[in-house]
Amino acid sequence: MIRVLFFAGLREQLACAEISVPAETCGTLAELRAHLGGRGEQWRSALADDNLQMALNRSVATPDTAVGGGDEVAFFPPVTGG
Amino acid sequence: MSVAVSIAVQREAFDVGAEYAQLRQHNCADGATAMFTGSVRDLNMAQSVSCLELEHYPGMTEKVLREIAGQAAGRWQLGRVRIVHRFGRLHPGEDIVFVGSTAPHRQAALDACAFMMDFLKTRAPFWKKESGPEGEHWVAARQSDLKALDKW
Numbered sequence: 001m002i003r004v005l006f007f008a009g010l011r012e013q014l015a016c017a018e019i020s021v022p023a024e025t026c027g028t029l030a031e032l033r034a035h036l037g038g039r040g041e042q043w044r045s046a047l048a049d050d051n052l053q054m055a056l057n058r059s060v061a062t063p064d065t066a067v068g069g070g071d072e073v074a075f076f077p078p079v080t081g082g
Numbered sequence: 083m084s085v086a087v088s089i090a091v092q093r094e095a096f097d098v099g100a101e102y103a104q105l106r107q108h109n110c111a112d113g114a115t116a117m118f119t120g121s122v123r124d125l126n127m128a129q130s131v132s133c134l135e136l137e138h139y140p141g142m143t144e145k146v147l148r149e150i151a152g153q154a155a156g157r158w159q160l161g162r163v164r165i166v167h168r169f170g171r172l173h174p175g176e177d178i179v180f181v182g183s184t185a186p187h188r189q190a191a192l193d194a195c196a197f198m199m200d201f202l203k204t205r206a207p208f209w210k211k212e213s214g215p216e217g218e219h220w221v222a223a224r225q226s227d228l229k230a231l232d233k234w
Contacts, residue, residue: 005139007137007139007207007209008137008209008211008220009209009220051223055139055142055207058139058141058142058145059142059145060205074139074142074207076139076207076209077209077220077223078222078223079203079204079205079206079207079208079209079223080208080209080210080220080221080222080223081136081138081167081178081179081202081203081206081207081208081209081210082120082167082178082179082199082202082203082206082208082227
């Protein structure tokens with residue numbers, strides 16, 4: 001399974017902080033994002049935001065990054081700390 | 083000589099005096115200490131702020147802060163580096179973030195603090211939600227923060 005986390009405004013839009021996705025449904029982060037978008041209109045529109053950032057195993061990653069079983073993926077809006 | 087890096091991500095308030103004491107304790111090699119503290123303002127983008135909720139990504143936050151401190155340590159001759167960032171509920175006037183560094187000479191310490199703050203602002207996974215009389219909203223990222231990275 002792939003553990004997928006959502007943060008801040010995105011977490012609120014989806015009303016979901018975390019889900020698990022079977023590893024065989026996607027090979028890259030872009031495919032995982034498309035797969036999640038298929039969960040419904042709410043998910044499709046929230047994940048279509050071009051500003052969203054992605055992390056794989058707690059490091060920022062690009063859409064073509066390979067993903068597999070045991071990985072932790074996160075989607076989140078641009079950061080605003082400091 | 084290796085740089086002593088210390089990171090804390092915490093809900094509790096921090097004590098700037100205690101942080102300074104820690105940077106200076108038994109440290110006769112470094113003649114310069116630079117520190118930056120960021121605090122909650124009561125007005126942001128013309129909206130009055132009564133409360134701030136800071137969310138973060140536990141695990142990734144510590145990793146990113148450690149990477150940023152490590153990059154500063156690789157770039158300047160530093161003795162000690164310290165980053166403290168709070169999360170949870172904060173009110174105007176409260177301190178959010180502390181960055182400190184010591185070095186043999188001032189320019190390295192000053193530049194390292196500015197560098198770490200600029201990268202922390204755009205890389206560390208924190209998100210601010212402001213509440214005020216007009217309701218609550220997630221703070222939008224600023225283009226000027228991204229632009230600040232160009233100088234490094």
